[in-house]
Amino acid sequence: MPFLSRCCLLFSVLFFTGCVTTYADGRTESTFDGFRNLFRSAPDRAWRYEDVEPRNFLRPTGGPILIAPAPENPPELVILNDVPDVLDQGMMPAGPIFAAGYIANSMLHRSKMSSYRCSPSFLFRMLNGSESTAVEMIDTLKFLQSSGCARTALVPYRTPGDYGRSPDSLAVRDARNFRIQGFGRVDLTDMDQIRNHLLLGRVVITSVVLPENLVQYDDDVFDHPEGDVMGRQSFALIGYDAKKARVLLQNSMGKDWGDDGRVWIPVGWYVRMVVDAYVIY
Incomplete structure (x- = not known):
């Protein structure tokens, strides 16, 4: 007390x-x-x-740890190919929808349908309705497992922050074709696990706390956090550079943020800012 x-x-x-x-x-x-x-x-x-102690902010809320096997002679630099284009979530608190749904789920199902893109509008309306409260990561992952995500061809996302109307029954049925089998946490005590998951083609869905100077950022490397913690944001972790000890994050705040919507963060700062990290399968 x-x-x-x-x-x-x-x-x-x-x-x-x-x-x-x-x-x-x-x-x-x-x-x-x-x-x-x-x-x-x-x-x-x-x-x-x-x-700041490493993993001080780490707050995993569910799921077992999913271990990725270590390959022989892994490359020093791994960056996922053909990642969906950077979008802008607007002022709505919808980061997990873009990181887990639009990016990770789209890439997971590319072998089933190469043109498939998970609709952020579908997920936002199904999880949030017409409210503006934050969509949580664990709720997004569980919904992708139970209900999936409809194609953007059926539920478009056209304007930043405008998620349209509630999806119709056709979209709900379509979403079931694009469900995930499950999800698991990434073991962040072993940073090689990030590399190993990326080598399997998996996006690492992660959230980090936001220092003030990361809210609006316009450089390619973020290595000098400053100011108060302004909340948290979810990202798609799509790259790992073992030689330079840094990870590549793709945001959903438009291409004016970072370097065309992406930023490299040194591993030393990433493990001090991370809130959670998951992969889907």
Whole structure:
């Protein structure tokens, strides 16, 4: 139990409230969007390795760990080919729909239908209706397993943030042809597992916490997190470079974000920012 009572400090510039708890051993803890604020001692607001333990934010919510076999003489650089084009989710909290559905599920079923693209509009309306609350990763994965995802040819996604009307019965029936068998967590204590899953053609569906300077970013490498944690975002992890020790993430915030919608993140920062990581099969 906290040694001193929880108190709230008003930040007059940003007009939001942060709550601080002081414990008996002297530790303090503040909250922002449900995550721990780790940067109270850094006036320049830059993140430091020593302030963030690896996998500190890791919060896997379901599924067994799925181990990918290690190949002989694996390449140093692995990048998935023919990944669906970068789209823009708009202001809707729909990251898992694009990472798990539009990208990962589309690639999983390419052998069944080469033109297949999982419709973000279908998943958003089936999981969220007309609400604007966040669609969670585990709910998206379970829905893909039970109900699948209809083709964009039947339920188009045309405008960023506009997910159209509720899907009709034809789309619901079509979605059943594109269900996943299951999903599993990736063992992030062994980073070779990311490479091994990619070599099997699997997208690693991952979420990371968002430092302020990653919300809007326009470079190809993200290696200097700064500012408060602004929430979390789901990405499709589509590449791994063992020589440079970094992973390639594809976002769903349009091509103006990062380098044409993608960014490399050093493994050292990825394991400090990651919330979850899954693969589907």
